[in-house]
Structures are given as structure tokens and as C-alpha cells.
Amino acid sequence: MxxxxxxxxxxxxxxxxxxxxxxxxxxxxxxxxxxxxxxxxxxxxxxxxxxxxxxxxxxxxxxxxxxxxxxxxxxxxxxxxxxxxxxxxxxxxxxxxxxxxxxxxxxxxxxxxxxxxxxxxxxxxxxxxxxxxxxxxxxxxxxxxxxxxxxxxxxxxxxxxxxxxxxxxxxxxxxxxxxxxxxxxxxQLRKKQAKHAMSRKERRRQRVRGGARTVGLAGYTNAGKSSLFLALSGKEVLVEDKLFSTLETTVGRMELSPRILLADTIGFIDNLPSDLLDAFHATLDESLQCDLLLLLVDCSDEITEFQRKLSTSRREVLDRSEGEPLSMMVVLTKSDKAGDIEAAKEVVKSMGMSEPIIISSHSNQGMNELRESIMYSLYGPKTTLIVSEGEVGDRSAEAYISQIYDLGIVTNKQGLELTLWCGKAELERLISKSDGRISIK
Ligand SMILES: Nc1nc2c(ncn2[C@@H]2O[C@H](COP(=O)(O)OP(=O)(O)OP(=O)(O)O)[C@@H](O)[C@H]2O)c(=O)[nH]1
Ligand SMILES: [Mg+2]
Known part of the structure; x- marks a missing residue:
């Protein structure tokens, strides 16, 4: 032996x-x-x-x-x-x-x-x-x-x-x-893995039932996914200048918008035999089965490298999302480092993808724009609601306002007027159950 x-x-x-x-x-x-x-x-x-x-x-x-x-x-x-x-x-x-x-x-x-x-x-x-x-x-x-x-x-x-x-x-x-x-x-290992996959699926189902939206982060290895995850969620994850620092999916809530969940995951690489990546499919699924996918590409890379990494990542995402229509946004990362951003934008355009958002998790550049774009993509335009004071003995306006805070992400409040991001279904339910006390401005 x-x-x-x-x-x-x-x-x-x-x-x-x-x-x-x-x-x-x-x-x-x-x-x-x-x-x-x-x-x-x-x-x-x-x-x-x-x-x-x-x-x-x-x-x-x-x-x-x-x-x-x-x-x-x-x-x-x-x-x-x-x-x-x-x-x-x-x-x-x-x-x-x-x-x-x-x-x-x-x-x-x-x-x-x-x-x-x-x-x-x-x-x-x-x-x-x-x-x-x-x-x-x-x-x-x-x-x-x-x-x-x-x-x-x-x-x-x-x-x-x-x-x-x-x-x-x-x-x-x-x-x-x-x-x-x-x-x-x-x-034996496959059985074990199936159990892990089941519990991930169950957790995902519970989150969806709770009205949460998920934003997945995907991209080539070392693109800056974990750094962006940390910047948006404040949740510590391993960030290293190493390839494949992250091997599994971490879910965290977006800061100030706890109804939005972010999923950081393993990166892609060229020429990875698909059965090798298949071993990670439960992990990847958690990030890819989302309401919005951010496809991250490092724009400080040399332009041919940029192009290669973008095509690989896009192909992997499309192959793995089982033909489901995927709402996807391209995010160019590490804008604080030297790189040809204009050329990178051209590459994205030439591949028929929408205008990318340019960010740096280090310098914060573009982060507000990114947050806004995420919200817009998940909820559509903001809504302004007006709560009316009721008659004596009616439920207080404050009670309705706190209900609004529970359901949506309020960005502005002036007296009884609130501007917020909110899902269409949630909004309709809120208004229909308010006995006419909540209306859209
Ligand atoms: N200059 C600069 N460096 C960045 C930025 N974002 C990430 N980095 C660096 O890029 C390297 C990789 O970042 P990670 O966030 O770990 O990248 P990842 O995509 O999660 O990588 P893997 O999990 O290994 O696939 C680290 O050294 C980060 O500090 C940025 O906005 N600017
Ligand atoms: Mg990582």
C-alpha cells in the first residue's frame, strides 16, 4: 500500500x-x-x-x-x-x-x-x-x-x-x-454539502418573506468585492491583496437600509474547469440569486486585463443564473488608483452593458451615487407620502409614521410629509390599510 x-x-x-x-x-x-x-x-x-x-x-x-x-x-x-x-x-x-x-x-x-x-x-x-x-x-x-x-x-x-x-x-x-x-x-461530503445548501436556501426564503431585497456582489477574484461589502455594510470581512481571500458567501445588511441585504462571495477566474466551480455553486447561488447583481471590475488594471476579467465575470454570471432575467449593474472599482477609466467605460459600452458606476471603497468616491442607484434599481423612484391628522380619538399620526419607517427607507421627513424608497406592493398595502390617512403627494 x-x-x-x-x-x-x-x-x-x-x-x-x-x-x-x-x-x-x-x-x-x-x-x-x-x-x-x-x-x-x-x-x-x-x-x-x-x-x-x-x-x-x-x-x-x-x-x-x-x-x-x-x-x-x-x-x-x-x-x-x-x-x-x-x-x-x-x-x-x-x-x-x-x-x-x-x-x-x-x-x-x-x-x-x-x-x-x-x-x-x-x-x-x-x-x-x-x-x-x-x-x-x-x-x-x-x-x-x-x-x-x-x-x-x-x-x-x-x-x-x-x-x-x-x-x-x-x-x-x-x-x-x-x-x-x-x-x-x-x-458523504455531498450529503453534507446538500444540507448546507438547504439551510442557505431556507435562510434566503425567510429573508424574502421578511420583505428584504438582496444585492449580490460578483466579479473576478481581487476585484474589491469584500472591500465594497465592508464599505456598504460595515460588517468586517477578510480583505486582502490576495487572490481568493473569500471562498464563501457572507450576508450583511446595508448600513442605514437594513431591509437591503448584501452578499459577498467567491470571485471568478479564467479557465476554471466548471466542475471545480460547481463545487461552490451553493455558495455562489446565494449571491447570484438576488434582486440586483453588482458586477465589479477593477478599473486600475491594464485595459486588456480589464476586458478579459469583465468578459469572464459576465459569462460566469450569465451561465450560472439559469437564464433568469437578472438585474445587473457594472461597477468599476479602485478608481483612486491610476488607470484608464475612460477606456474602461468604452469597453463596458462596447459589450452592450449599461453605463457603469465608478467607485473607490478607499476614497469613498462614487459611493453615494452607488447607494442611490441600488435603491433606484430595487424600488424605482422615491415616493413622497403625506399622513393626515385624524379626528380626536383616531389613531395618532405618529403611529402611521412609524409604520412607514418600518416598511420603507425614509430619506427625508418634514412634519407629516415623508420621502422614502419603498417597494410597490408594500406601498399599496400601507395605503390601503390606512383608512385614508396615508396618501401619495
Ligand atoms: N486602492 C484601492 N484598493 C482597493 C480598493 N478596493 C479594494 N482594494 C484592494 O484590493 C485588494 C483586494 O480587495 P478585496 O476586497 O479583498 O477583493 P475581493 O474581490 O473580495 O477579493 P477575493 O475575495 O480574494 O476574490 C485589497 O488589497 C484591497 O485593499 C479601492 O477602492 N482602492
Ligand atoms: Mg473577497
Whole structure:
């Protein structure tokens, strides 16, 4: 049983149970072909991993080993022979800038003999180290096991076809045994996740019944969602200059407008296999099934990056909202940082989306406009109501006024005249039950 576990540990750690959660200080070699590796490098840096060298090979990737066999062997030799003082000394990780096939992962690992991560495995490891709550950990573990299962199947496959020898007669059975354990754990975790999803759904139902409106925050990772959530709700959430600081949804009330709920959630990223994001769908749903969605994009990014992140986020939102008509507003964040805001606005326009709102959670720029736009989008124009004094012995005007405060968001009050944001249905109910004491100005 020892041997296969070692192999598996190198390609995901499934059999170890205890996944390593801290990768701070590790040294890695990056293998890349066409395509910009900078996002992958940023992800690795977020985890405190040092990329000591970037190895580039031109041309299309080898379906068996990603890099050509000879070149991969060179990398393997360099890793295994690096002596003290050599920059490669201490490298225990090879990162591939692609979503590799299980076959590639297993073969590369056989060659380099250190842990191998493709983009998916790197994200998984990042998620594992950032997952704080039971729910987030469950989601991440499901995603991890799903990914590990593909590697296990590949190992079985290679042994069946005779491509891989070395585990002896019991080797295949041992891996089959691990596969069974993995499947069993997956079933249990899915049940657990379904429970979490149910309780989220129930909480959402209760909020809707209580007349609350929900505003979801969505956008590429690091767009500034949690910062905006904090600025609007005053509720502390983790804000970090790291990718995927947030992995689960937090709901909070908008300051001064407790009937409006805000939902901060996990961000999007390019080329995330959809089954990986699916593991987070209950979490995402809570934010995406809302009355209004704010799509946040960092406008301090370089314009091509801006465009790429906006298209990815928009596509994810539309794909995941199950065709329901979604009321969506584009919000450009971090306006206090240098960036070409005009060019960013043009990009938004060219994608057929409405005029964005420009904000900075740090300098407060645009925040009032954003609050107003949220209200307008949820409630339509403000209404001014007049409460009349009744006859002696009638219910007091104050009683009606406090009822108005309960139902709407009052922005101005002058004597018996109140201006407020209020849902149409709530307004009609208020007026019809007031015996003619409340009327629209
Ligand atoms: N200059 C500036 N920086 C900002 C602003 N808003 C957020 N940031 C910074 O951007 C980084 C990411 O912010 P978060 O609010 O954590 O972003 P997020 O979208 O929640 O990120 P994830 O949860 O990791 O996907 C942090 O370093 C913030 O301080 C802003 O208005 N101006
Ligand atoms: Mg966040």
C-alpha cells in the first residue's frame, strides 16, 4: 500500500487525508508554453511559493508529458542534482501553466519525482489553505477528491494497459481500494454539502418573506468585492491583496437600509474547469440569486486585463443564473488608483452593458451615487407620502409614521410629509390599510 500512496501524494495527496495547507516558502519550477503565465505566478505568490525558474518550450504541448520528453528529463536532472547554493536546490514542486490531463500529471510526476501541480491543482491547494469554515472546507474537499479521482483512474488505467509497472500484483487493487474510499467520502461530503445548501436556501426564503431585497456582489477574484461589502455594510470581512481571500458567501445588511441585504462571495477566474466551480455553486447561488447583481471590475488594471476579467465575470454570471432575467449593474472599482477609466467605460459600452458606476471603497468616491442607484434599481423612484391628522380619538399620526419607517427607507421627513424608497406592493398595502390617512403627494 505504501508505493501507490507515495505516487498519489505527489499528484494531489488524496490518500494522505491530511492535505498540506501551508505552502509558504516552497520553491517551484514553472513549465509554460503559449499563453501568459503571469496569473499563475500571481496565484503561486499569493501562497508564498517562490518560482525559482520559468521554463518555456515553444510549440504545441505533448499530450503525454506536456513538455517534450527530453526537455522534461533535463528539468528532472537539474532538480535532482542541484547542490547547495544552486537556485534549484530545495525545489519540491513543479507547476504547469495549463489544465493538464491526468495522463500528463502522472507522467510528469514519474519523471521529475517531486509534487506536480497544474492550474487546477494549484487553485485547489490555494482554496484548501484559504478555506476557513466547515462549508468552505467541504466544498474544497469535494473538488479536490474529484480531481484526485481522475488521477487515480489514470493510474489504474496505466497499469491495466501495462504502461506502468512497479506496484506489483497488489498495486492495482490497492489503488482500486483508495478509489472506493474516495467515492465513499465523496458521497458523504455531498450529503453534507446538500444540507448546507438547504439551510442557505431556507435562510434566503425567510429573508424574502421578511420583505428584504438582496444585492449580490460578483466579479473576478481581487476585484474589491469584500472591500465594497465592508464599505456598504460595515460588517468586517477578510480583505486582502490576495487572490481568493473569500471562498464563501457572507450576508450583511446595508448600513442605514437594513431591509437591503448584501452578499459577498467567491470571485471568478479564467479557465476554471466548471466542475471545480460547481463545487461552490451553493455558495455562489446565494449571491447570484438576488434582486440586483453588482458586477465589479477593477478599473486600475491594464485595459486588456480589464476586458478579459469583465468578459469572464459576465459569462460566469450569465451561465450560472439559469437564464433568469437578472438585474445587473457594472461597477468599476479602485478608481483612486491610476488607470484608464475612460477606456474602461468604452469597453463596458462596447459589450452592450449599461453605463457603469465608478467607485473607490478607499476614497469613498462614487459611493453615494452607488447607494442611490441600488435603491433606484430595487424600488424605482422615491415616493413622497403625506399622513393626515385624524379626528380626536383616531389613531395618532405618529403611529402611521412609524409604520412607514418600518416598511420603507425614509430619506427625508418634514412634519407629516415623508420621502422614502419603498417597494410597490408594500406601498399599496400601507395605503390601503390606512383608512385614508396615508396618501401619495
Ligand atoms: N486602492 C484601492 N484598493 C482597493 C480598493 N478596493 C479594494 N482594494 C484592494 O484590493 C485588494 C483586494 O480587495 P478585496 O476586497 O479583498 O477583493 P475581493 O474581490 O473580495 O477579493 P477575493 O475575495 O480574494 O476574490 C485589497 O488589497 C484591497 O485593499 C479601492 O477602492 N482602492
Ligand atoms: Mg473577497
Amino acid at each position: 505504501d508505493e501507490p500512496i507515495q505516487v498519489l501524494a505527489g499528484t494531489g495527496g488524496v490518500a494522505l487525508g491530511e492535505a498540506r495547507t501551508n505552502h509558504e516558502g516552497r520553491k517551484a519550477i514553472l513549465l509554460h508554453r503559449d499563453g501568459n503565465p503571469s496569473e499563475l505566478i500571481a496565484l503561486a505568490e499569493t501562497m508564498g511559493i517562490e518560482i525559482v525558474n520559468e521554463e518555456y518550450q515553444k510549440g504545441s504541448e505533448d499530450p503525454r508529458t506536456y513538455f517534450g520528453k527530453g526537455r522534461l528529463q533535463d528539468v528532472a536532472d537539474e532538480i535532482s542534482t542541484a547542490v547547495e547554493g544552486h537556485p534549484w536546490n530545495g525545489v519540491d514542486l513543479v507547476i504547469i501553466n495549463s489544465n493538464a490531463s491526468p495522463r500528463q500529471l502522472v507522467n510528469i510526476h514519474s519523471s521529475v519525482q517531486v509534487e506536480v501541480w497544474d492550474r487546477v491543482r494549484l487553485l485547489l491547494s490555494l482554496f484548501i489553505s484559504h478555506a476557513g469554515s466547515v462549508e468552505a472546507r467541504t466544498q474544497v474537499r469535494i473538488a479536490q477528491l474529484q480531481a484526485d479521482r481522475t488521477v487515480l483512474r489514470e493510474l489504474v488505467n496505466q497499469q491495466t494497459t501495462g504502461e506502468r509497472a512497479g506496484f506489483g500484483g497488489g498495486g492495482r487493487q490497492a489503488i482500486q481500494g483508495v478509489l472506493t474510499t474516495v467515492s465513499r467520502e465523496l458521497t
